[in-house]
Amino acid sequence: MTTLLPETDRGGGPGAHEEAFDAAIAADERIEPRDWMPDAYRATLVRQIAQHAHSEIIGMQPEANWITRAPSLRRKAILMAKVQDEAGHGLYLYSAAETLGASRDELLDKLHSGRQKYSSIFNYPTLTWADVGAIGWLVDGAAITNQVPLCRCSYGPYARAMVRVCKEESFHQRQGYELLLALSRGTEAQHAMAQDAVDRWWWPSLMMFGPPDDASKHSAQSMAWKIKRHSNDELRQRFVDICVPQAESLGLTLPDPELRWNEERGHYDFGPIDWSEFHEVLRGNGPCNEQRLDRRRRAHEEGAWVREAAAAYARKHGEQDGDGRTAA
Amino acid sequence: MSAPRTAVLALGDDALVLSHRLGEWAGNAPVLEEEVALANIALDLLGQARTLLSMAGDEDELAYLREERAFTNVQLVEQPNGDFAHTIARQLYFSAYQELLYERLAGGGTDDAELAALAAKAVKEVAYHRDHAEHWTLRLGDGTEASHRRMKDALEGLWRHTGELFRPVEGLDVDWAGLDEEWTRRITAVLERATLAVPEGPRSSPWAAGAGRQGVHTEPFGRMLAEMQHLHRSHPGASW
Ligand SMILES: [Fe+2]
Ligand SMILES: [Fe+2]
Numbered sequence: 228m229t230t231l232l233p234e235t236d237r238g239g240g241p242g243a244h245e246e247a248f249d250a251a252i253a254a255d256e257r258i259e260p261r262d263w264m265p266d267a268y269r270a271t272l273v274r275q276i277a278q279h280a281h282s283e284i285i286g287m288q289p290e291a292n293w294i295t296r297a298p299s300l301r302r303k304a305i306l307m308a309k310v311q312d313e314a315g316h317g318l319y320l321y322s323a324a325e326t327l328g329a330s331r332d333e334l335l336d337k338l339h340s341g342r343q344k345y346s347s348i349f350n351y352p353t354l355t356w357a358d359v360g361a362i363g364w365l366v367d368g369a370a371i372t373n374q375v376p377l378c379r380c381s382y383g384p385y386a387r388a389m390v391r392v393c394k395e396e397s398f399h400q401r402q403g404y405e406l407l408l409a410l411s412r413g414t415e416a417q418h419a420m421a422q423d424a425v426d427r428w429w430w431p432s433l434m435m436f437g438p439p440d441d442a443s444k445h446s447a448q449s450m451a452w453k454i455k456r457h458s459n460d461e462l463r464q465r466f467v468d469i470c471v472p473q474a475e476s477l478g479l480t481l482p483d484p485e486l487r488w489n490e491e492r493g494h495y496d497f498g499p500i501d502w503s504e505f506h507e508v509l510r511g512n513g514p515c516n517e518q519r520l521d522r523r524r525r526a527h528e529e530g531a532w533v534r535e536a537a538a539a540y541a542r543k544h545g546e547q548d549g550d551g552r553t554a555a
Numbered sequence: 556m557s558a559p560r561t562a563v564l565a566l567g568d569d570a571l572v573l574s575h576r577l578g579e580w581a582g583n584a585p586v587l588e589e590e591v592a593l594a595n596i597a598l599d600l601l602g603q604a605r606t607l608l609s610m611a612g613d614e615d616e617l618a619y620l621r622e623e624r625a626f627t628n629v630q631l632v633e634q635p636n637g638d639f640a641h642t643i644a645r646q647l648y649f650s651a652y653q654e655l656l657y658e659r660l661a662g663g664g665t666d667d668a669e670l671a672a673l674a675a676k677a678v679k680e681v682a683y684h685r686d687h688a689e690h691w692t693l694r695l696g697d698g699t700e701a702s703h704r705r706m707k708d709a710l711e712g713l714w715r716h717t718g719e720l721f722r723p724v725e726g727l728d729v730d731w732a733g734l735d736e737e738w739t740r741r742i743t744a745v746l747e748r749a750t751l752a753v754p755e756g757p758r759s760s761p762w763a764a765g766a767g768r769q770g771v772h773t774e775p776f777g778r779m780l781a782e783m784q785h786l787h788r789s790h791p792g793a794s795w
Contacts, residue, residue: 284587291581298787299615299795300571300608303578304601310581311594318587331587356786406795414793522582530585532705533639536698537586543697 252453257383260326268452272382273327274343275454277334280320281345285338285519287313289353290362298356305402306359312395319388326384339524347505348435350513357410357417357424363403365425365432365470371396372466373436376456385454404473411478418478425474426482433497434505436463467495558610558667559726561627564617565768566656566724567607568628571618572776573649574600575783576636585639592687596646599680606673619787623777624770631716633767633776637709640695640702644709647688651741652720654681655734664729689745696749703750710746711754718758719766 244263251258258264287310294310297303321331337343348366353359374396377389410421437443437459449455457465467486474481485498507513540546577597584590608614631649636642656664660674695706721735743753764771787795 284590287582287590294578294581295575295782296786298619298790298793300601300605300618302795304598304605307578307581307594307598307601311591311598314587314590314594318591321587409795413795414790416790417793526583526585529583530639532699532701533585533695536702537694538698539702540694540698 252381252451255379255381255453257386258381259383267448268454269327271449271452271454272385273324273329275449276320276324276327276385277329277337277343278345280317280324280334281338281343282349283313283317283320285345285349285523286366288519288522289349289351289515290359292353293356293359296356297359302406309363309399309402312399316392316395319391323382323384323388335527339520339527341511341520344509345519346435347508347513348431349519350508350516351427351431352515354427355420355424357407357420358428360403360406360410360421361424361428363399363401364407364473365403365428366435367396367399367403368470369432369435369466371400372462372469376462377454379453379456381453404477407477407479421477422479425477425479429481429483430500430504431508433463433467433500434502436460436466438502438505439500464494467497471495558670559665560611562665562724562726563607563610563670565627567604567611567617568626569632569649569653570600570607571604572626572628572779573632573645574598574604575779576632576634576645577642579636580642589639593642596684596687599677599684603673603677603680607670610669610673615787619784623772623780626772626776626780627768627770629716629719629767630773630776631713631720631767633772633779634713634716635775637712638705639691640705640709641712643688643691643695644706644713646684647692647710647745648713648717648720648742650681650685650688651738652734654678654685655737655741656729657681659729659734660727664727666728692745692751693749696746696751706749707751710751711756714754714756715758715760719768722766722768724768 245265248258248262248264248268251262258268290306290313291310294303294306297306321334324334325331334343338345348369353362371393374389374393378386378393380386380389407421407425410417412418440446440458440460443459446455446458450458471481471486471488483498485496487496489496508516511517574597577593577600580593580597581590584593604618605614608617611617629649631645634641634645657674657678661671661678665671665674692706695702697703720738721731723729723731739753746753760766762771
């Protein structure tokens, strides 16, 4: 069936919107929730912000795994605060997605049913206390490298959320480094624990930047929209360049025999990444995919009666927010 | 005058153990806002524990190297998390007690300046913990039939650990009977608003050996300590 649109809507309307949008992007202006935006721009942002939010909350699990075993009260407090920060990041990001019309419940549902992803890095296990340090140093470090450019992302609410998130991530990175330093300079067993953790986390951290540029399907359009500012390979190189001297000051080695300074490029060369591992983990076959998602689903299902109670109470008592969110 | 050791250990252990239990919620809370709220409370309590234990010695030695029988926390705080209703009931009972106790310590219940200062600072944190627990008690009690039943079970299940809260702690000049009365008055008021009844069973165990303040604990506490202390004890003398 064809619908005849009034002349004005077919003509100047959407075209003018699009021009204004393109001009704003070209001028490096921020797009705000009430501005017109192309459907594909909105969908790309929702997908990216949701994946980012999911990563924050799934990422709580591997570290929460060590809260009850933290070896000193000072470290326990730092770790608890860090895991709490990640929950906070999840909150900011789900709110940013809400400004695009995607509700948190709907996004969580997509996470739980496997229709949306989270960062594959969290499908690796935390086997020793040193893994907490390695995650802080490498995983939060890689996240910062990825996210600092997002503070200039064209979508306003996402960019602003990233400013807050990046500040906290850089604390996490320093705390992780400092934890590893204490181990590296500690007893022989502690040093070995730190080295083992770095050996296991190094390559997966490099994979956090995503597939190489020639295989990355979303990159070009995201760059044009200024959602993304640098390519995967650029960011990965930047991260390697930052980490190598830090590993040296930690007194730890990175598990790559091909890692060396390239005078000509002004960067460190590094060995080939095992992309088959990356794709397998992405496909759901990593060491912890099932465990992480099961735990998330279980927490959600076991909490259903609590959320229902809060909603029922709100209805009876005329509270504004029906899902228990005002309680915090 | 230095802080009375038995008192700072008892209060420090309460805070340490409850903080640990709340830390077990990380990643498991029913809604993201509660991840943040429960972690906030856990962090406040851990901060209090560190200050209190440091008044009695080295915080890590005390937390990680004492045996179960040397811990003098009340049994209430070591009770496993159970469902969210159990965690809230435990928090309601304990935070109401802790708030009243700290108010008294800040207002003359101890002649130790350090302990009085800790109490004055902590009482503000605890007021938030109590407020949080009250809010959820109302929601769960007066929410759905299922939540009402769960909250009722939780309040009744933990009731037998509440009598111990009012056993005098050596070194503290507090009117314990008055504290008990005020606590009961406040809890009754909240439960009434939440359409819940005050449980009726006994408030303490008949066992002559005593309870938490005498270093007598419940079985889950040993496993909790095993988990908490394992790594620290595996590397004697190491620093972290
Ligand atoms: Fe984060
Ligand atoms: Fe982080």
